[in-house]
Amino acid sequence: MAELFQNKFRIPSSRLSTWDYGSPGFYFITICTREHFHYFGSIVKSNDSAYLQKSSIGQFAEEAWFETPSLRADMNIELGEFIVMPNHIHGVIMIGGNEYNRKMQDWTPNTFGPQRHNLSSIIKGYKAAVTGYAKKSGKEFGWQERFHDHTIRTQQSFYTISNYIINNPNKWEKDKFYTS
Numbered sequence: 027m028a029e030l031f032q033n034k035f036r037i038p039s040s041r042l043s044t045w046d047y048g049s050p051g052f053y054f055i056t057i058c059t060r061e062h063f064h065y066f067g068s069i070v071k072s073n074d075s076a077y078l079q080k081s082s083i084g085q086f087a088e089e090a091w092f093e094t095p096s097l098r099a100d101m102n103i104e105l106g107e108f109i110v111m112p113n114h115i116h117g118v119i120m121i122g123g124n125e126y127n128r129k130m131q132d133w134t135p136n137t138f139g140p141q142r143h144n145l146s147s148i149i150k151g152y153k154a155a156v157t158g159y160a161k162k163s164g165k166e167f168g169w170q171e172r173f174h175d176h177t178i179r180t181q182q183s184f185y186t187i188s189n190y191i192i193n194n195p196n197k198w199e200k201d202k203f204y205t206s
Contacts, residue, residue, distance in 0.1 A: 052106070052178035053119045053145055054187045057153065060168030064112035065160075069198045076195040083160050083167055084110050090155045091117060094148060100125065101143060106184075107191040111198070116191045118178070119148065149173050 059065050066084030069076050078084060088110050095103040106118030121144075153169050160167030178184050 051121060052184060053121070054176040054178055055117050055119060055145075055149065056114055056174040057149065058114040058170040058173075060170055062113040062170075063168075065165075065167050066110050066112050066115075068112055069195055076198060078110055078112065078195060080110065082163065083156065083165060084112075086159045087115060087156050090152060090159070091115065093155075094119075094152060097151065098148060101148070103148070107188040109191050109194050111194060116194060118184075118187060118191070119145070121145065121148075145175060 065081065066087055067078045067080040070079045080088070088108075091108055091110075092105065095105060102122030104120040104122065106120065108117035109115065153173075157167060157169065176187070178187060
């Protein structure tokens with residue numbers, strides 16, 4: 027149910043209120059484009075496999091993702107599986123121990139406030155980079171507000187999610203395929 031915030035309806039956060047998203051951990055991320063528009067390219071089926079024929083924005087979205095660890099070296103980030111799809115991206119991010127989350131002596135639950143040195147700040151920077159590229163290139167582009175995350179807590183979950191990401195193009199709805 028939507029709640030009022032500053033006299034406007036707002037959907038409650040889907041974030042786990044008992045988890046600090048700056049903590050070391052593995053996170054499965056999904057970010058969608060505005061109105062699920064296919065800004066990143068088209069799925070092409072070839073024989074028994076499928077792949078994304080990337081647009082220039084799709085290519086940049088991939089490159090920007092892989093630059094994340096070097097742009098935020100202070101956060102000790104590693105990347106797992108990642109894929110760009112026509113209207114969304116999936117990726118696994120690992121936030122390691124770093125100077126920001128080592129200082130957490132007295133842990134407190136998530137609160138709304140400035141997002142620095144945590145998962146939201148990583149995603150905000152990534153989305154801004156892709157949006158900036160599109161604007162500079164004169165291309166129409168937009169992200170859906172927010173993003174979906176899932177905290178990966180077991181090795182089995184990590185493998186299941188990694189396989190889901192790898193096989194995502196092959197599971198794209200057949201009527202959405204563009205055959206070559």
